[in-house]
Amino acid sequence: MTAPPRSLFDKVWDAHVVTTRPDGQALLAIDRHFLHEGSFHAFGMIDHAGRKVRRPELTFTVADHYVPSHARSQPIADPEIANMVTLLDANAARHGLRHFGLHDPAQGIVHVLAPEQGLTLPGLTIVCGDSHTSTHGAFGALAFGIGATEVSHVLATQTLWQRRPKTMRVTIDGTLGPHVTAKDLILAVIAAIGADGAAGHVIEYAGSAIRGLSMEGRLTVCNMAIEAGARAGMIAPDDTTFAFVEGRPFAPKGALFDRAVAHWRGLPSEPGAVFDREVTLDAAAIAPTVTWGTSPETAVPVTAAVPDPGAEADPGRAGQMRKMLDYMGLAPGTPLEDVPIDRVFIGSCTNARLEDLRAAAAVLRGRRAVVPGLVVPGSVPVRRQAEAEGLDRVFADAGLEWGEPGCSMCVGINGDLVPPGQRCASTTNRNFPGRQGPNARTHLMSPAMAAAAAVTGRITDVRKLGGR
């Protein structure tokens, strides 16, 4: 009897099971552990218990959430914020960890930095105390977010107790239309399956539209797997993946790289591999997409109007819609393209890589923004390259601010907040109430769409404006 065909997920999972308990819980070996400033609770827990970091050589710390977007040569003014950055420096130093601190030449958002540095590789298990760890699945890694107690467990043991999740394959075939990007694709997926549609599942994204994406686009798609409730998102590694990895600072080199690639070529799902759920979408049917509510599942084509709760049959659902419209300050039936915006934010681990900045610059080149905006590259290398290409000039000429790398206005904890009641066209991943600041209103969209909104001062179908 031959073994049943296995999926990418099956292969990565099976290769990392140290032991399984009779109740089905598996102890998984962890290959990469990333930590950011928010991990101070976890360091406190191992320190309190007198435990050491078991595999410091697999553990990396990154300052991203609290770092300032401006004036980095100055001390951080807010003592509590400054403390978060220096506390991580101290924890990393005490445990002997490779630390990408505020002034490191590779510094950036952890989910941008790790792929860029070659720390993220196919077939690895990767965890971080951050829900968007799913991003790294773009390489065919099993990558997921964990909480502080689990972070402390990984620090102490380099393993994690997990129950084998269910699997879902999302197949997107066909070709994306002009100005339709990976961001529009993933927003359409979330709208189709719901904000908890993939709860308890690991998603594998498949199909010709996925294979046609660059690594940047794949990272965007896997980044938002968590916004559909998924434990992780994965994409089979292929030549696009290997070409991206080759030559990166921490990636295997020479003969070791060749051996790794030979191994990685065996990772993709085999024909006939069975998934607990299958979802299919047609890439050609996806329009530039924006959200109208306070959940990423409220994504609709930009050509649509704000939906009417009165037309919703389910009273519970209608009530939820009214609450969201009230928070967002929107009237049912308003065409989305008539919604004025107050500011734009281009950045975050979803959309702050070079391809994203180029797409935004293509729309902004030779144009002026009519609202204030902030562009924050995902890492120092992205920032340097963007400057080498003159993208920073394009943003400055358009009237937008050019920031230093970090999470910035995605979550606002470094002080970059959307003022209360203001409406922000944002390339981030969460439009939750208060996410970008108390009473801030967030519309999620692609970098090109955010750039178009900056130019017109309202939500705009970038296809009508076009790039330059």
Next chain:
Amino acid sequence: MEPFVTLTAVAVPLDIANIDTDQLLPARFLKKPRSAGYGNFLFHDERKPGFPLDDPAYAGARVLVADRNFGCGSSREGAVYALVDGGFRCVVAPSFGDIFAANAAKNGLLTITLPDDAVAALRRRLQRTPGATVTVDLPAQTLTDPDGAVLPFAIDPFKKDGLIAGLDDVALTLQQQDAIDAFDRADAEARHWLVPAGP
């Protein structure tokens, strides 16, 4: 962490889907030490007139009956600290964010998943008589509503054992030390590229 066995307490209904961890604990409180009293930050920006958690009729509530996708979003364990420090021991909902549910179990907060209509009916029942109590029996895996109707629930046995014992997982894992060492040795042979060389 405090072991969880049985609990009889006031349950407060919250008719909002997709309550994310940013709402449970706004991001600006994430830099606070646990000693700052996370209970004070619970739902900090949602505390508007009419918010059920501020309704004196539900005073002393230790059970939260929520709607689908509770605890979605950010992995911040502080959201669980805020609930626990705010007095809650149990959340009932049709579905939970996976990371939130894992964090909850590590901190003695029981998450009970029940079908949508059962949770909706329970919320309506609690709204009819604010301050009514429910009973949770974890070993028996049952929730008893204010009318005495018994709702059985499923729970991962690993999670259940951990909640009842109130134990630290690291101690359990360290019993597997030999297996972990053996795994690491074999893996180092199979994947020579595992440990990054560095630039």
